[in-house]
Amino acid sequence: MKTWKRLALPFNLLLLCPLCIQAQSNYKPGYVVTTAGDTLNGFIDYKEWVQNPASISFSPAEEGGAKQVFDATTASYFEINAMEAYQRYEGPVTMNPVKLEELNHTSTTEVDTMTVFLKLREKGKNMNFLSYTDKLKTRYFVQENNGGEPVELYYRRYYSSASGHAQLMTQKIYIGQLVVLAAKYGVPGLKRAIEKADYKDYDLNDIVSLLNGSTTSEIAAANKQIKNSRFYAGIALSRNVAVIEGKHPMSNVDKNSARFSPRITAGVDIFVNRHVQKMLLRIEATAATASSTLAKKESFYSSGSTSYTYKVSQQSIGLGPQLIYNLYNKDNFKLYVGLGAGIYYSHISDNTYTRQHENPSVSYEYKPTIYEDYFDIKPFWVAYTLRSGIILNKKYELSAIYMPPATVTQYVNYALRFSAATLGVNYLFSR
Template identity: 30%
Template structure:
């Protein structure tokens, strides 16, 4: 379809937009002289630890400064993520089941990198490093000013035919518990039960600080927002029939309807600081009125149908902002609509013309139109100044009937404006 081709063309051009976008948020950089430069950091949804960042001391600055481990000791996005520079051993073993070695792989490389600060405590701090292989965790001892890799090595045990782990991190954390919290049996139990996961390690390290540590990285970057809006929908109801098969109307007969549409819903933001990817649940409502009238080839009969369709939809969808700045975002959206239909007390009428005599027969609720059906809407648009959303959408055809030899397919174009509540 032409509409789908346009959408695919838009998707193919997305990388060009991605190169130009920025997302500056309040933060700071600690330069190589340990001076703190306050300003704005270009915040991305980093799936692995960044090697470099762009920084502006003012939003209006034309050219950003680039910082790496060569000229910065750390940086932060205020109230979101914090990074410090360390030279550490980075494990090169994999955790992918298909690639596991058959014995513990303790190989590592040494590198100077930005580690993400998960917990900042008076006794110990927890850091994370994520690369293409896995996420690794590090513990910084405030007393000795040393940082060490929390060791875990997974391998495939041929004898037991199962994945086996060497959990060195447990003994490392227990050693710190004996150092800072001697005699505390609760922390011992907590550490022994801890999995090699951010949530468990964060909980254990906060406990190692007496429960008073500052968790530098927020517990969750996710967020919720709500919206409401209105628009216009241009709908088409078309009858299609199999070759040689009779239906209420000829193959391809259709009618169009223009109706207002209202919408409201909520968005679940994967990262509320970047708003790049989100899940949306939208409720829409519209009323479409269709009129069909078709005369036979000899003009002896005329078939007619007037039907009003009350259309309520619940549409879970995925929205992706392929271009994203603080004031302007451009998005594409794909959903699966659960459509609920109600109809007026419609009749399918056949008018017979015999010379000067006219007779009319009516079939109530024919054709039988169903009350529920799925459809797929695709959408594209822009968000302006964080509040206003302007979009266009296309609803792919879905059938309102379940007859074997003919169908009544409804499709629609829609344009609208939403207001986002923050």
């Protein structure tokens, strides 16, 4: 066990070191148009905005420049070049909740007058498509290019008690709004597509693109170019350790040896924001082999002893999600930490417990007692993982992964547990 502790220490340090690094700014080229009409070229701190930003940080230089903060009262528009753009909006915003547990029991539309930044999702010849997301919900807007203001596409859910019991009602008012626009701009055959459209960004964005004169093939080609994910594959070297805990003769062993074994990994990363790549969800599949040997010797009487040995070998495949956050996030160098979970299936090829008595003072040859398939090991088991690593030049990933002990048996008084420490390298195929 001392060997294992010495090996685990570098992994623990590697996992903890990134926590000492503060989150970095992410200034990207862009510009701001102030409410006074001035255009300021420079750099904007581009964050992973899950909700529309209330304010932004602007600098005339990427590093070292004087910082300015703009909000919707001081800026009418800002854009991170070739990535995202937002425009100022002052007007009505619906405040009706859409989550089932928060729905109202009335069809009344709740509206607040707000001054906010709307995200510009498409800029077209007839109209623009925009959105506003806060902690309550996401709303979608269209703005005709005839000088009009953005108009929210209405979608409402509520409970009605007209039938004597609470009934979920959904009002897709946005369908009628879009049908009117299709008639106005002379886009034939669009009514059916509008009626099938959900209140989702990709459905509504496609409808607006058609209203702007795009063809279905052009829309499909544009959607294909938008990659919000990447695939990867790699190899790793893993040290897997088996331990027995509880009331069992092998709970305190003298020797616990584990072989280093190869591991193959493959998966997909899904970004919260494909441009920023600060946070991502990883779905990873693994295939690996592992083996461990536990040994213990107990002496008794004057010269007798009993040796205990347990050997376990397995071939495993696993699949599970991981949440990864880049603490240092530059284009050519990223430093991250992650937390994950996985379900594993193991084929146990060796599961042998041996007990051997010895006594040199007795002229008797003791035969070993061998128990094959000793533990009833669950074929499916769940484990958590901690990981830390770096990504170089958007293509190469080096990682250290630690899997805390996971129980693979169901006994009351003792348990067999597997843990692992892994060093790996992945190749990232895109992004």
